[in-house]
Amino acid sequence: MTTSATHADVTVPALEVEDLRVTFAYPRPAVAGISLRVDRGQILALVGESGSGKTMTARAAIGLLPETATATGSVKVDGVEVLNRSEKELNAVRGTRVAMIFQEPQTALNPVQTVGWQLRQALRTHRRMSRRDAHQQAVELLRLVEILDPGQYPHQLSGGQKQRVVIALALANDPVLLLADEPTTALDVSVQREILDLLLRLRDRIDAGILLITHNLGVVADIADRVVVVQLGEVVERGDVFDIFARPTQPYTEQLLAAVPTLPSPQDDPTVDIDPDSADPESADPESADGEAVTSPAVVQVDNITVRHPGRFGSAPRTALAGVSLTVHPAEVVGVVGESGSGKTTLGRTIGGLITPASGRITLGGKDIARLPRAELRTVRRTIAFVPQDPTASLDPRFTVAESIREPLEIHRLGGRDQRNTRVAELLDAVQLPRSFANRLPHELSGGQRQRVALARALSVEPMLLIADEPTSALDVSVQARVLELFAQLQRDLGFAALFISHDLAVVEQVADRVAVLRDGTLVENGDARTVLSAPRADYTRALLAAVPYPDPVRQRAGR
Incomplete structure (x- = not known):
């Protein structure tokens, strides 16, 4: 692994797309004349709704268009034409000149091989080198992305660590172009921040061009240099990131920016780091939001529940929830937030009766569900419904x-x-x-x-209670805005209570009356949504808020 470009002519664009058209059997083209350029050392964000042609444009650059696609125009990577080339010609470009960072790292990694082995294979596929040299370079690559143990398997890594390995694989043969297709969509906000920081450092270190495909305009504001906005396969606006956000010229761009949920400005210092010892037990008091107890009868009362998952291969059980207490009142939306592994989904599944707690009590409509006869339990469970992440x-x-x-x-x-x-x-x-x-x-x-x-x-x-687990995380920003508006309207009209689970704090702020913050299975803060999200008591909550990218490049970069 070298730390500078290995391809000679740095004046040649990393990617140059001219009048790209991609069509299928149906009448409307998937890509209708897109042109763009990514220079070395530059991050170009390609943004738009689902179906806008973003991913098809990226796939054309790496020769991965579907067999049923017909493509015309020109796509050059480091000066080499890649459109409509043979598989042999494309293999000479993939990895060595262009590499892709996929949205879901789990699908890009072999579950039965160590990450070090996978990097060695990537290196030896395109270069003649000994196993020893390949091992040394694999270790260096992993260190570059802050993974220290090449002997780990994918299942032993967190989501953010898996994405770091995928980035290392992409860097294995010094590409001049990185295609990053929604690289942080599946990650929580703090891990997302780490990956974005890593991309910036690598951009500066290896001088590669990066085509960033995303629907998250906060991410665009954070790291992009230039922006190309696409709609229905066509470019509708392009320009410097500061100009696009400050002075959009097209109604479609204005609509995308207006649809982005934003958080209130925290009153406390938002630059604090996440500290394992920062949980403030007093701030987890459910009645601390406004100093007065809520007296309405509870739809759900969770009292000091603990959930343990069995260990793998004889290892000790893992505590997923530790002494969590929470109340959901009629017609109330409680947002549950936290990082991956914090226990959010486990809490929802336990309340929904899909997981049995090791200790503690859950009452639904005043009835202890652990003590109900089977027939009555079936009736009670009918009053709980789930909205999944992936419909x-x-x-x-x-x-x-x-x-x-x-x-x-x-x-x-x-x-x-x-x-x-x-x-x-x-x-x-x-x-x-x-x-x-x-x-x-x-x-x-x-x-x-x-x-x-x-x-x-x-x-x-x-249902009396709706449990929505990341219901909008897979949706682009404008569709997300419409679904959130619909959710809020239905909740007002029908009056159901809801547990809204999300890693997106800005989304939670849109719909929640109260917010509960989980960390490592422990409730660290619980209170009125606006209070928790604008003046949090716990350092951990402040750190989560600080990690959320704000859709304004001036404000976002001032906080870096």
């Missing part, structure tokens, strides 16, 4: 929209056929989908439309 995985691909929404009614034997069909129509109206969508299959819907169907399905049984 594609939760909707049966063989079921129509109507069948998916109707299924919970059939499982719980609610109403007759006509009543169920009427309920489906009412729910489609409620989630603002045309009734004609009733006969569509999930693959015929967009991501936002599938999430609306998942929401309608969850509401079909009129």
Whole structure:
């Protein structure tokens, strides 16, 4: 691994795309004449909604367009034309001139080989070198991305560590161009900040160009030099990152910027580092938000629950939740935030009856669910519904929209056929989908439309409590804004209580009445949402807030 460019002519752009057009069998082209340029040492952000042509443009640059695609125009990487080239010609470019950092690192790593072995293979694929030299360079690459043990397997690494390994793999053969396709979407805010810092350091160290594909405009404001905005396969605006954010010239760009959720300015110093000992037990008092106890009866009361997951291969059990207490009142939305592994999802699944706590008590509507007879427990569980992170995985691909929404009614034997069909129509109206969508299959819907169907399905049984686990994390910014607006409207109209789990604090601020902050299975802060997010008591909460990128490059970079 060298720390400077190995390709001679630094005046040649890392990437030059001219009039790229990508078409499939359907009438509208996926990419309709996109042109852009990425210079060495520059980060160009390609932004737009799902279906705008961002990923297709990147795939063209690495020769990974689908076989059914027809591409015209020109795509040059380090001066070498890559469009419509043979696999042999493309293999000479991949890895050595261009490499890709994928959105989901787990899918890019071999689960049965160590990370050091995978790096050695990447090095020896494109270079003639001994196993010893490959091992030494693999260790150097891993150190560059701050991974110290080449003998670890992917399952032993956190999400952020896996992404660091993927970045090391991308750097293995000194590419002049890095294609980063949503590299931080699957990561929580603090790990995201670490990965963005790493990309900036590597950009400066190896002088590579980076094409950053993202729907997160906070990330764009944080690290991009220039921005290209695309809509329906066409470039609608381009320019310097400061100009785009301060003076957008196109309505579409203005709409994207307006859709970004933002946090209130913290009153405390936002530059504090995350300290393992920073939890403030007193700030976790659920009644500390405004100094007065909430007296309305609880929908859910969680009292001092502890959850332990069994260890792997005979290792000791791992404590996922440790003495957590939480109350959700009628018509209240409680946001649950924290890093990956903090216990957010475990808390939701435990309240929902999918995990049995080792100790503690959970009451739903005043009933201790651990003491209920099986028949009564079934009735009580009907009052809890889930909205998943990925609606594609939760909707049966063989079921129509109507069948998916109707299924919970059939499982719980609610109403007759006509009543169920009427309920489906009412729910489609409620989630603002045309009734004609009733006969569509999930693959015929967009991501936002599938999430609306998942929401309608969850509401079909009129639950007392809705548990939404990262319900908008897979959506682009404008679709996310519409789904959040719909969620808030339905919650006001129907009056259900909700547990809203998210790693995106700005999203939580949009919908939550109260916020509970978890760290390593412990509740470190709990109170009124605006108070917690603008004047947090716990250092850990302040550190989480400081890691959230703000969609303004001037403000964001001033805090670096």
